[in-house]
Amino acid sequence: MTAVHDVLISGAGVAGPALAHWLHHHGIRATVVERAPAPRPGGYAVDLRGVAVDVAERMGALAEIRRGVTGMGRASFVDSRGRRVAGFSSADALGGDRSLEILRGDLVRILHTPTEAYTEYLYDDTLTALEQDGDRVRATFERTAPRTFDLVVGADGLHSATRRIAFGPEERYARFLGAHISIFTIPDHLGLDREARLFNAPGRGSGMYRTPRAEGAKAIFIVRSAGAGGIDRRPPAEQRAYLRAEFGGLGWENDRILDAMDASGDFYFDSVTRIHMDTWSRGRITLLGDAGYCPSPMSGQGTSLALVGAYVLAAELARHGRAEDALAAYGARMRPYVDANQAVADAGLAVLAPRTRRGIVLRNTALRLGGPLVGLLGRLDRRLSDAAEGLDLDAPAPARP
Numbered sequence: 440m441t442a443v444h445d446v447l448i449s450g451a452g453v454a455g456p457a458l459a460h461w462l463h464h465h466g467i468r469a470t471v472v473e474r475a476p477a478p479r480p481g482g483y484a485v486d487l488r489g490v491a492v493d494v495a496e497r498m499g500a501l502a503e504i505r506r507g508v509t510g511m512g513r514a515s516f517v518d519s520r521g522r523r524v525a526g527f528s529s530a531d532a533l534g535g536d537r538s539l540e541i542l543r544g545d546l547v548r549i550l551h552t553p554t555e556a557y558t559e560y561l562y563d564d565t566l567t568a569l570e571q572d573g574d575r576v577r578a579t580f581e582r583t584a585p586r587t588f589d590l591v592v593g594a595d596g597l598h599s600a601t602r603r604i605a606f607g608p609e610e611r612y613a614r615f616l617g618a619h620i621s622i623f624t625i626p627d628h629l630g631l632d633r634e635a636r637l638f639n640a641p642g643r644g645s646g647m648y649r650t651p652r653a654e655g656a657k658a659i660f661i662v663r664s665a666g667a668g669g670i671d672r673r674p675p676a677e678q679r680a681y682l683r684a685e686f687g688g689l690g691w692e693n694d695r696i697l698d699a700m701d702a703s704g705d706f707y708f709d710s711v712t713r714i715h716m717d718t719w720s721r722g723r724i725t726l727l728g729d730a731g732y733c734p735s736p737m738s739g740q741g742t743s744l745a746l747v748g749a750y751v752l753a754a755e756l757a758r759h760g761r762a763e764d765a766l767a768a769y770g771a772r773m774r775p776y777v778d779a780n781q782a783v784a785d786a787g788l789a790v791l792a793p794r795t796r797r798g799i800v801l802r803n804t805a806l807r808l809g810g811p812l813v814g815l816l817g818r819l820d821r822r823l824s825d826a827a828e829g830l831d832l833d834a835p836a837p838a839r840p
C-alpha cells in the first residue's frame with residue numbers, strides 16, 4: 440500500500456501532466472498548480488527518443504503523437520541574400536521508430552487534455568512557501584488558500600519555484616552554456632513546406648521553420664553571450680529589444696522576423712542552461728523534469744527526461760510503502776540515465792550558431808563535402824540514441840537504500 444495518496448505538482452508543462460496521468464493510473468490523486476492561465480502553448484519542435492517513446496506508448500498517447508510529428512524535410516543554411524549555401528536532410532539525422540519530433544505545444548495539448556477529467560488544475564497561481572510537518576507538506580499559494588499534501592513535486596521547469604523554495608537559489612544549480620534562445624510563431628511569409636531556413640552571423644543564428652499542419656511558421660533566434668546581464672530574467676519587452684539589437688540589419692529575413700515578433704502570441708525567451716543537483720528530493724518534496732535535471736534545449740533531451748522521470752517517479756511511489764524509499768529509488772534509477780543524457784554534447788549550438796565567421800564557413804564546407812562532419816554527427820547521433828535508451832522501464836525494485 441502506497442504511503443502517498445495526494446500529490447501537489449507545480450507546473451503543467453510536459454512533466455506535470457505526464458505525472459498526473461501516471462499517478463491516476465496508480466490510484467494517487469494529483470493537484471496541479473500552474474502559473475500561466477492555461478497550459479502554455481508555444482515552443483519549437485521537441486524530441487521524444489528511446490524509452491520516452493515507450494512511455495508515450497504506455498500512456499496511450501503514441502498514436503496521436505505520431506499523427507502530430509513535424510515530418511521535417513530539409514534544413515538549408517542561407518546567406519544574407521537568402522541563397523542556399525549548405526544544408527542537410529533531417530532523414531540523415533535521427534529517425535526511425537525510436538525518435539519522434541513534435542511541436543512542443545502539440546505535445547503539451549496531447550498530454551494535458553485527458554488529465555483534465557481526473558486532475559484538479561489551479562491555473563494562474565504559484566507556490567510561495569512549503570513547510571514539511573511530519574508526513575505532510577503544507578503548501579502556501581499566491582491565490583489559493585493553503586493546503587497540505589503527502590508529497591510535492593516541482594515540475595515547474597528550468598526556473599523552478601519549488602527548487603528555489605526547497606533547495607535554495609537557482610545559481611547554485613544552474614550551468615549557463617553561453618547562449619540565449621528565443622522561439623515564437625509568426626506568419627509564414629516564405630511559404631515554407633516542412634523546411635527550415637537558417638541564417639548565421641558570428642555567434643548568432645536565426646531561422647524559420649514550418650510543419651505541415653501548423654498555422655504559421657516558427658521563428659528562432661540563438662545568441663551566444665557571456666551572460667548578457669541576466670536578460671532571460673528581464674521583461675519580454677527588453678528581451679525583444681535585445682534581439683532587435685543583435686539581429687536588426689543583418690540581412691536575409693531577420694528584419695521581417697523582428698517586425699512579426701512583436702505581434703506573436705507565444706514569445707519564448709530563455710537561457711541555454713543545464714541544472715545539476717546532487718539530490719532531487721528533500722523530505723517529501725522532489726523535483727521532476729527540467730526543474731531537477733534540465734539538460735538544456737540544445738541537447739534535445741529535456742522532453743524525454745521529463746516523460747521518463749514522470750513514469751519512474753509514479754511507479755516507485757506505487758511500489759513502496761514509505762515515501763522516503765520511493766524517492767530514494769526514483770533518484771537511484773534516474774541518476775545514470777540523467778547523467779548519460781546530460782553528457783551528450785550540446786552539438787546543436789555548434790551547428791546552429793558557430794562562434795566565428797571561420798566556424799560558419801567550415802561548417803558549410805563540411806556539410807557540402809560530407810566527410811568528417813557527417814561522420815562526427817553520426818557518432819554523436821549514436822551516443823545520443825544510446826543515452827536515450829539507457830533506462831529499463833521494467834527494472835526490478837532497487838535494493839532498499
Ligand SMILES: Cc1cc2nc3c(=O)[nH]c(=O)nc-3n(C[C@H](O)[C@H](O)[C@H](O)COP(=O)(O)OP(=O)(O)OC[C@H]3O[C@@H](n4cnc5c(N)ncnc54)[C@H](O)[C@@H]3O)c2cc1C
Nearest residue numbers: 450451452453454474482483565595596600728729736741
Ligand atoms: C513556452 C515554452 C516553450 C519551450 N520551447 C522549447 C523548445 O522549443 N525546445 C526545447 O527543447 N524546449 C523548449 N521548452 C522546454 C521544454 O518544454 C522542456 O525542456 C521539456 O519539455 C521538459 O518539460 P518540463 O515539464 O520539465 O518543463 P516545461 O515544459 O518548461 O514546463 C514547466 C511548466 O511550469 C510552469 N511554471 C513555471 N514556473 C512556475 C511556477 N512558479 N508555478 C507554477 N507553474 C510554473 C510553466 O509555465 C510551464 O508550464 C519550452 C518550455 C516552455 C515553457
